[in-house]
Amino acid sequence: MPVIEHLIHAIHWLYVLSGFAVGFLVGLTGVGGGSLMTPLLVLLFGVHPATAVGTDLLYACVTKSGGSAVHAWHRTIDWRIVGRLAMGSVPAAILTISGLAWLNVNSEAAKNVITLALGPALMLTALALVFRQPLMRFYHNRVEEADPKTTARTTVVLGAVLGCLVTLSSVGAGALGVTFLIILYPKLPVARIVGSDIAHAVPLTLVSGMGHWLIGSVDLAMLGSLLLGSLPGIVIASFLAPRWPEQVLRYLLAAVLVLVSVRLMWR
Numbered sequence: 586m587p588v589i590e591h592l593i594h595a596i597h598w599l600y601v602l603s604g605f606a607v608g609f610l611v612g613l614t615g616v617g618g619g620s621l622m623t624p625l626l627v628l629l630f631g632v633h634p635a636t637a638v639g640t641d642l643l644y645a646c647v648t649k650s651g652g653s654a655v656h657a658w659h660r661t662i663d664w665r666i667v668g669r670l671a672m673g674s675v676p677a678a679i680l681t682i683s684g685l686a687w688l689n690v691n692s693e694a695a696k697n698v699i700t701l702a703l704g705p706a707l708m709l710t711a712l713a714l715v716f717r718q719p720l721m722r723f724y725h726n727r728v729e730e731a732d733p734k735t736t737a738r739t740t741v742v743l744g745a746v747l748g749c750l751v752t753l754s755s756v757g758a759g760a761l762g763v764t765f766l767i768i769l770y771p772k773l774p775v776a777r778i779v780g781s782d783i784a785h786a787v788p789l790t791l792v793s794g795m796g797h798w799l800i801g802s803v804d805l806a807m808l809g810s811l812l813l814g815s816l817p818g819i820v821i822a823s824f825l826a827p828r829w830p831e832q833v834l835r836y837l838l839a840a841v842l843v844l845v846s847v848r849l850m851w852r
Contacts, residue, residue, distance in 0.1 A: 600810035603629070604644075607811075608818025610838065611648070620710045622811070623703065623755045624845045632807075634699040635690045639797025640804050641755040644811050646790040648819065649758075653787050656780030663773065663781045666766065669737055670785040673744025674751070675792050681752040682796030690802045699753055704850035706756035711842035713760040714835050720767060736769055743769070744785070751786075752793040758786040 607621045622644065626637035656662050688695040743765050750757040762782040770778060797803050 597810045601814035604811035604814030605818040608815030609822045635802040638755045639802035642794030649786040653784045661776045661780035666781040667785045669740040670744035673741040674748030674789045677745040677748030678752045678793040686800045702753035706754040707846035710760045711839040713764040714839040
């Protein structure tokens with residue numbers, strides 16, 4: 586059948602394999618795909634950084650939607666936090682997209698801005714992976730939650746920072762967001778913090794991903810191939826995760842992110 590043959594020819598099997606690998610690691614470690622997928626596309630496949638970021642944002646929107654639905658089912662989402670984060674992140678994402686459009690997203694200047702944001706974002710993600718557990722223990726035992734108004738304002742500011750960072754690099758909505766929410770809401774159960782962070786990532790990645798699509802920095806064929814591989818990878822890893830040493834995997838992944846970060850910053 587011509588339609589099926591056309592779809593098969595549109596599939597890039599190396600992207601499918603890469604999507605499976607990233608999905609598998611996300612399923613095992615819980616680390617956002619942006620920390621893995623965007624550097625992989627840029628360094629291994631030579632994809633333009635803007636296209637890698639834009640495509641990965643829509644990829645993340647699809648995968649985060651599934652995670653958000655699961656957390657909503659288990660009632661582990663604090664919609665108050667999601668709303669505060671979105672108040673800052675959505676306008677920041679729109680402004681950042683406008684800036685990239687003004688620079689011309691395919692220009693050398695836009696490429697340099699995105700690469701400049703991606704390297705440090707990966708380094709911060711690696712640090713968050715390594716120090717999240719000690720930070721959780723410290724704040725859970727010693728720190729009281731701040732004044733509610735201060736916490737609310739700071740959460741909006743955090744959302745704005747994440748909105749800018751995620752739109753530029755597709756990194757930050759996972760490990761970084763959770764780490765800072767732990768600081769802001771030390772008495773909130775970790776499951777609700779993680780659920781709230783994932784739920785917030787859906788509108789953020791949708792707005793920023795659609796913004797990248799409007800300015801021409803999304804490859805839909807690549808997106809389809811990545812999803813074709815990653816969704817089975819996430820499902821398979823979710824069954825295997827309880828049998829794997831998560832802490833060791835996190836440290837190894839953090840080391841890889843540091844190396845990739847250094848490589849991007851010294852390109």
